[in-house]
Amino acid sequence: MSDSDHIIEPHTSTLHTRREFLRTSMLGAAVSFTLPVFLQKTFFTLDAMAADSAVQTITGKDGPILIVLQLAGGNDGMNTVIPYADDAYYRARPIIGIKKETVIKLNDYAGLNPGLAGLKGLYDEGHLSILQGVGYPNPNRSHFRSTEIWQTASDSDKVETDGWLGRYFDSCCKGAEPTVGVAIGNEVPQSFASSEPTSVSFSRPEQYRWMNGDRTGASEQVYREMNTPDPTDMRMLDANDGGSIGSLSGPPISSRHGETNLEFLQRTALDAEASSDKVLAIARKYPASVTYPHSPLGDSLSLVGRMIAGGLATRVYYVSQGGYDTHVNQVATHARLMTELNDALVAFAQDMKTQGNLGRVMLMTFSEFGRRVTQNASNGTDHGAAAPMFIMGGGIKPGLFGRYPSLTALNAGDLAYNVDFRSVYATILDRWLRAPSKQVLGRQFPLLSLV
């Protein structure tokens, strides 16, 4: 990233990027050995960058963008992409089954939920693909365990800490701005967890900033100073031998990333400070180009659209729509969720077209599992397994992929998967993000012809 890419005028006392900060600190080479661990790492990474062909430059102005949309709670895939021509569907779901005449037909077997008319439009335009029967071997029906499996791309009998996108950041985005991964909300998803954590989260740009009770502006200066690591931090030095490298004995209590909690907080504070300036500047300058529906998901995607318009240096955005755990009287709830999903996605696609960025974005939906084939005693559905995924964007190969899983040859009452979700990830990594999927996912999964 070059200086000309800065999208706002630098505040005189502000260090807008880590690299700028490093340059500044390096002016006093004598203090560089006292840099906190994360800065040392970044420093070495910058050196290594030229040699490492996998490392990508993220400017926010060009290059592909991935938006991950989590349908949290376990979306009922069978009422999303409906096997309307199968009598077994109506036998299993006499009350909650979607009536054949209202299904939006995709082919002579399957069709979309009546709430997804806008998605059918995108499908016909060639901007949507639908993957059927996505899942993984030995499915887990616990929300948090199955979410973890999707977030880390692990086998279902292995527990991993780092997320699949975090490993992509590690492999390909070293030295990038912390905004390389943006989660809309207050939490950072596990899929962003990485050995060198980088990513930010926010939900309201106007509140994603430091507020104060000072009218003079003087405290802003102090705030920035206190939230930029102190290169002369005496605690890093061993007072007895005249300031030799104190970190030889290691800082107290190092984490697996070799970083103390204080250093972790300092890094996050620096990321917050630098990113909030940029996010706020973009938010002020770029209102949404289209009207989004008033729903939490609409709000989130609208924000993503504005950040893309403003060229935030981001490769992956993460948004979530909750409420899919439909155990009881699901018909009205699920219909509302489908409509919210449809309206928000249609608005987002329109926004991207208006911006001229549809070709740069790919949006992927996932849910931790589908639901049982058979409705339960409360006119809802319990936790199941395989389910469909949607992939939307201007640069994708549209169509209906995979086979609809059999409704009669079930795996413990659930649909059996026929596409491993990690094949979807691998395809997105290799073909969309141009990242070595084998390195990121730990082994080579078969690629799909999605892109």
Added chain:
Amino acid sequence: MLTPLQSRQWDLQKAAHLLNRAGFGGTPDEIKAFCMLGFDRAVQSVLDGPDDSAQFPKPAWAVPRNQVEMRQTMMLMTDADRKAMQQDLQKQYRQNDMDLINWWLGRMRYSPNPYREKMTLFWHGHFATSVMKVHESYLMWMQNETLRQHAFGNFGLMVKAISRDPAMLIWLDTRESRKDHPNENFARELMELFTLGIGNYTEADVQEAARAFTGYRLDPVDESFRYAPMQHDTGEKHFLGESGSFSGDDVIDIILRQPSCSRFIARKLWEYYAYQDPSPALVNALAWNFQMSGYEIRPLMNAILRSAEFYSPDAVRTQIKSPVQWVIETSKVLETAMDRPQVTVNALRQLGQLPFAPPNVKGWDGGRSWITTSTLLFRYNMANFAVGNGPLRMEQFRRVANNNPNPNPNRNTFDAQNFEGPNLARIIPQQVRGDPRRLIAYLCFRLFQDPLTPRDTQTFIKYVSDHGTDDETLRELLHLMMSTPQYQLT
């Protein structure tokens, strides 16, 4: 084995550390008084704090719902009346949930025995149960009292009490577990999260244990635990290498005999009070004595709080404050009242730790997961509110879920509330205001119980030298000192 701290090593900083970790911190005067007790009596006061039950009586709404009676009443109503009544009840229940949270936060803040509250908070995160599924403040309150009662008691008795706890029976579906359809939910979490940790049992053990917990029911009239013998599977079970017609309590007794159980709990307590990733030798030493004592929690805590390791640089001011710790400790060090329940509850929600509503049965991940760029800025802005600088602009709450399968969109916005903040004359005495150096040293002790680095100290001294010590500047100074990575540590 752990090294006990020598009494002569006890000083103000260690007293502050013990008060922070075993409780929710204190004012400079409270720290000094705690230090003056001496090491032995200070630890003793943590382990044998006074009973505060009289001060925090049962809330008026904490009574069982008579489901039978309610159903009968509703049956005799017109549809419209029934609907109106249900709406009234929903409103009442929401208010009760708010009251419940604030009842507990108030107890943490004002109890003469905050140590038991801190320990109860640990057990709440351990046996994590959420009102989002249980839906009854009364049952959540009752579980909280059960956890409090056993907080420093016997772990085995606590697990048995929890296995019969009405909120838990709902939370993990035990009440629906029948002889011919055992529900594995409780049995699985009992081993995975409550006692042994993953990898120390098999799927077959889960299935066999589930059979032992069949027949646990809730009384529809008074919502208490009922054992339904007809629904209990009395057959022989094969569990963790033993065989017999085990009951639920038998299963718990077998679990307690596993060394992995004492290690799991000892490690988790150490991490809550001292620091992450203790050495295996340290965990084994704690676990051995824990198991030998028959799982008595008080002696285990005694060993932890008296160890030199607990007061080592690995521990002191290295822990990221949980949101609850942040809120209570802030109220204590600023000597402000906790009388803005709506702000507090919404802030805790945004910061990711709403008591009685953990994200799932795993509880809160804690540690670094408390901190993201958005929660860190929110903490800084919450500090702005806490010092009395102005209203906190609350965003509409929306939880973007990771590990949160049931995000509950609560889209209430409410008017920003103003807060007068601390009494500055009281918390920053006139005699320390004359000299900026002395003022900053004084505030460092009040807020951090520890000096800052020379650069940071100098930054604040300069701020005061440039701007004086009028109330407005002092408020902003407090806010600035709290808008730091350092203030997030305890």
